[in-house]
Amino acid sequence: MSARDDELTGLMRAANGGDAVAYRQLLQTLGMSLRPLVRAACARVGMPQGDVEDMVQDVLLAVHLKRHTWDPAQSLGPWLRAIVRHKVIDGIRRRGRHDEIPIDDVIETLPDTQEAPPPSREALDRYTSALGGRQRDVVRAVSMNGASIGQTAQSFGMTEGAVRVALHRGLQTLAKLYRSSDL
Amino acid sequence: MKTDELINALSADNAVQLSQSEARNWTRGLAAGAAAAVLMVLMIVKARPDIGEAIHDPRFLFKFVAALALAGPAAALAYRLSRPQSGPGPGLAMLVLAPALLALGCGIDIALTPASGWGAQATGNYPFYCLVCVPVFSLAPLTGIFLALSQGAPTHQRLAGFVGGLAAGGMGAAAYALHCTDDSPLFLALWYSIAVTLVGALGAWLGPRVLRW
Numbered sequence: 001m002s003a004r005d006d007e008l009t010g011l012m013r014a015a016n017g018g019d020a021v022a023y024r025q026l027l028q029t030l031g032m033s034l035r036p037l038v039r040a041a042c043a044r045v046g047m048p049q050g051d052v053e054d055m056v057q058d059v060l061l062a063v064h065l066k067r068h069t070w071d072p073a074q075s076l077g078p079w080l081r082a083i084v085r086h087k088v089i090d091g092i093r094r095r096g097r098h099d100e101i102p103i104d105d106v107i108e109t110l111p112d113t114q115e116a117p118p119p120s121r122e123a124l125d126r127y128t129s130a131l132g133g134r135q136r137d138v139v140r141a142v143s144m145n146g147a148s149i150g151q152t153a154q155s156f157g158m159t160e161g162a163v164r165v166a167l168h169r170g171l172q173t174l175a176k177l178y179r180s181s182d183l
Numbered sequence: 184m185k186t187d188e189l190i191n192a193l194s195a196d197n198a199v200q201l202s203q204s205e206a207r208n209w210t211r212g213l214a215a216g217a218a219a220a221v222l223m224v225l226m227i228v229k230a231r232p233d234i235g236e237a238i239h240d241p242r243f244l245f246k247f248v249a250a251l252a253l254a255g256p257a258a259a260l261a262y263r264l265s266r267p268q269s270g271p272g273p274g275l276a277m278l279v280l281a282p283a284l285l286a287l288g289c290g291i292d293i294a295l296t297p298a299s300g301w302g303a304q305a306t307g308n309y310p311f312y313c314l315v316c317v318p319v320f321s322l323a324p325l326t327g328i329f330l331a332l333s334q335g336a337p338t339h340q341r342l343a344g345f346v347g348g349l350a351a352g353g354m355g356a357a358a359y360a361l362h363c364t365d366d367s368p369l370f371l372a373l374w375y376s377i378a379v380t381l382v383g384a385l386g387a388w389l390g391p392r393v394l395r396w
Binding site: 015018020023024027028031053056057060061062064065066068069070071078079081082083085086090139142143144146148149164167168170171175179 | 186187188189190191192193194195196197203204205265266267268335336338395396
């Protein structure tokens with residue numbers, strides 16, 4: 001696990017230094033190793049597999065919005081496992097109200113396993129529709145169409161700064177929607 | 184949206200949030216909270232009129248030492264708990280520093296004053312005023328600390344709220360001590376302690392409710 005931890009730590013350090021490619025690679029690697037883990041955790045407590053992708057996205061959002069709480073002098077591994085553990089337990093509890101969630105051994109396997117992502121379009125569509133006008137437009141343009149900040153600014157006649165703010169607020173709102181949803 | 188599409192959005196947002204840092208969030212929250220508490224004391228109840236002489240009285244100074252001996256370690260612990268992988272750790276033991284100092288102060292006070300005066304020392308002049316003022320003046324630091332905590336990622340939310348409340352209580356107590364004329368450590372050990380504990384309890388109650396992420 002520690003070789004993998006080192007790799008992810010290196011990617012996050014590069015990402016913090018402004019390396020967009022490293023950041024994307026980190027998130028993709030993380031998404032792929034999270035999926036089997038979340039699936040196993042859901043199976044363990046008898047939750048429907050339909051919630052898996054939802055929870056993976058919830059974890060990725062948390063990693064993104066809370067990444068300033070990681071101390072770059074330390075390995076990313078313990079921080080990452082704490083985030084995953086917290087979000088997965090929270091997600092399961094919210095959906096099923098289980099009191100005891102025996103998934104620590106599952107979390108410990110992060111992030112060793114990999115698997116291709118599933119093709120289906122998941123619940124985030126519902127969430128992005130719940131965003132306000134500008135936030136929704138910007139989040140959708142950047143995510144679904146893969147537009148850059150500059151392109152989005154141009155097509156909506158906004159400044160790049162305004163696009164960045166709308167995107168960031170939109171992601172924060174998404175995280176809140178996940179948290180409050182009673183799926 | 185597919186997960187890959189979410190990753191598009193997260194990558195594009197990478198430049199935005201890195202302006203945040205834990206150290207800056209906490210410096211800001213603590214400094215603003217402390218400044219607001221002191222200003223509120225000076226403007227609403229005002230500094231005690233004899234403060235120029237009081238600063239030469241070790242018992243007056245001891246109030247700040249005891250309050251900050253709680254606020255410092257409690258704030259350090261709350262800061263630590265705002266990181267997701269952190270449990271309380273050895274810093275929890277530092278919370279006994281202030282009670283230990285208070286016990287020492289009380290021992291000295293008891294040794295130096297005749298037994299007949301102990302009751303009056305402990306009751307002081309304005310015990311109930313203290314019980315109200317310390318929590319009220321702790322609200323600004325409590326807000327600053329909770330803002331910093333909510334920008335972090337605490338996983339021990341009740342404990343983080345509790346020690347955050349103790350830190351705020353200690354800061355509020357230090358600010359109120361500028362006004363308060365009850366200087367006996369016995370008074371501190373009784374009334375300030377109750378007031379600060381109330382703020383800690385408020386923090387523990389708030390923690391799981393407002394620190395979810």
